Amino acid sequence: MSDGERHRPFEDRRLLVVSTNYAPEVTGIGPYATQLAEHWAQSGARVRALTGMPHYPSWQLDEAYRSVWRTVEVRGGVGVHRRRHYVPSRQSALRRAAFEASVLATGLLAPPPGRPDAVVSQMPSLAGGVIGARIARRHRVPYIPVVQDLMGAAAAQSGIRGGDRAAALAAAAERYALGRATLVGVIHESFVPRVTALGVDPGRIRTVPNWTHVQGPTADRAATRARLGWDPATPVLLHSGNMGLKQGLEVLVDTARLAPDLRVVLMGDGNQRDALRARAEGLPNVDFLEPVEAGEFTDVLAAADVLAVTQRASVLDMSVPSKLTSYFVSGRPVVASVADEGGTADEVRRSGAGVLVAPEDPAALLETVRKLAADPVAAGELGAGGPAYVARHLSREAGLARFDDLLSEALDGRGSTRR
Known part of the structure; x- marks a missing residue:
């Protein structure tokens, strides 16, 4: 040829x-x-x-x-x-x-x-x-x-x-x-x-x-956090993407309710956004962000401390979230609140860039986020596995x-x- x-x-x-x-x-x-x-x-x-x-x-x-x-x-x-x-x-x-x-x-x-x-x-x-x-x-x-x-x-x-x-x-x-x-x-x-x-x-x-259909982050992380109004001393747990039924995002709102010192950010849109807003009423540490342009998308992901992927406990083998490819390229650690036997869990394990916790369990999710936030070096090493995995496979x-x-x-x- x-x-x-x-x-x-x-x-x-x-x-x-x-x-x-x-x-x-x-x-x-x-x-x-x-x-x-x-x-x-x-x-x-x-x-x-x-x-x-x-x-x-x-x-x-x-x-x-x-x-x-x-x-x-x-x-x-x-x-x-x-x-x-x-x-x-x-x-x-x-x-x-x-x-x-x-x-x-x-x-x-x-x-x-x-x-x-x-x-x-x-x-x-x-x-x-x-x-x-x-x-x-x-x-x-x-x-x-x-x-x-x-x-x-x-x-x-x-x-x-x-x-x-x-x-x-x-x-x-x-x-x-x-x-x-x-x-x-x-x-x-x-x-x-x-x-x-x-x-x-x-x-x-x-x-x-x-x-991975997006480019890696390029902006200064501290500058992005300042632009978004995120206190440098407050850990940020961010979810990006569709706010639908299968995501089971209620666990993130409930995690915020347990931890006033944690900022939970839901970035994106979907048919459950209004219901999630109602559930988060009165919680000053829950933010809803509109989807951002492609040029700044991974900069916002990289500005967070931990990235969340969540699914209902019943979701096993019907989907693998496309957001994972973007999460991995951002270089931040991923916490996956998903069923251990599903494809999403398999992909997070394979990447070496995340931690699995039980689905629909805000206390377990909070414990893992706190551990990562308390050890930035370990969190950074875990997150660095994402870009390496992308380079090898995605x-x-x-x-x-x-x-x-x-x-x-x-x-x-x-x-x-x-x-």
């Missing part, structure tokens, strides 16, 4: 990326779908993305798109085809089903024109997985769903109202989408048993971990190269396409 072929391996290939989330969303799955599509465009492919209207993590339609029903944009060399859909401001199984149904209807009724050479979808959403499977089947081309979360497991484990009823329907949709795949990507090996249980041959599953170059291999394998016919 020539140097040119190595650098532009998908020259003139027509690729379709299906992802309900896409830029300008800056958290969750959107940045990964965007960087992947733009990477393939830079590799010589003609890439189109079928996506929804920006709404995550606030679960409110972006103001710039409120009057838009259907549009085509060009971002980073990618033709981005947006379709309008319902956005539920509050989560329940019924509202989530309506969201998925609206994404499915608009995506199937108005897909991007032309025949792709391969279709790649990000799951969730369920609708995106089904849309990708249907389009690939229509054109008889390879189909690669990438499992970021398992919605059937999520419905059962996350505590969403009506989740038990929704779990079977979600699993059926996942079985449909995954069963028609040429190859299936999963972002963590802990997903493999669940995906296999949905009828996928283990020989068709490939692990393609998410990468660089953008390594992550995108794994997706290149996955796509090449599917295009070369080495997978087993299901019709």
Whole structure:
């Protein structure tokens, strides 16, 4: 293979990326779908993305798109085809089903024109997985769903109202989408048993971990703390990202209630933000910050003393938070209040950059945070494991190269396409 072929391996290939989330969303799955599509465009492919209207993590339609029903944009060399859909401001199984149904209807009724050479979808959403499977089947081309979360497991484990009823329907949709795949990507090996249980041959599953999609911190840490109004003598425990049901962020508010000398910062948005604000009423040591721009994101993370990732005790094998890749690059120690047997715990252990505590246990969380705050040297050494882990395993170059291999394998016919 020539140097040119190595650098532009998908020259003139027509690729379709299906992802309900896409830029300008800056958290969750959107940045990964965007960087992947733009990477393939830079590799010589003609890439189109079928996506929804920006709404995550606030679960409110972006103001710039409120009057838009259907549009085509060009971002980073990618033709981005947006379709309008319902956005539920509050989560329940019924509202989530309506969201998925609206994404499915608009995506199937108005897909991007032309025949792709391969279709790649990000799951969730369920609708995106089904849309990708249907389009690939229509054109008889390879189909690669990438499992970021398992919605059937999520419905059962996350505590969403009506989740038990929704779990079977979600699993059926996942079985449909995954069963028609040429190859299936999963972002963590802990997903493999669940995906296999949905009828996928283990020989068709490939692990393609998410990468760190943000740059490391560059600002002076003390200056950032001063700008944010954080007292140098007060330990700061920060959570960044989606404020949803599965995160179980109540444990952080309850930890703040136990420790008036600790500042707890919740940065981000989500459908549980208002409920968390109500729970934190009267607690002067709980702050809610809006999401910050990408250029200062890791500077804010690095200014904290400890970074928190939390999940309900029932969450085991349905997701691995994308925030971990950003946490690791920031160089601060991570405290994970999660189930010991889940994929999130596995990733924190593997990184060597964090400590595990029992989920939904504010006293245990507080004890660990206090120990780290009392020994800055040890905390710094623990946090330093994050950037080292990123350099070894989670660089953008390594992550995108794994997706290149996955796509090449599917295009070369080495997978087993299901019709």
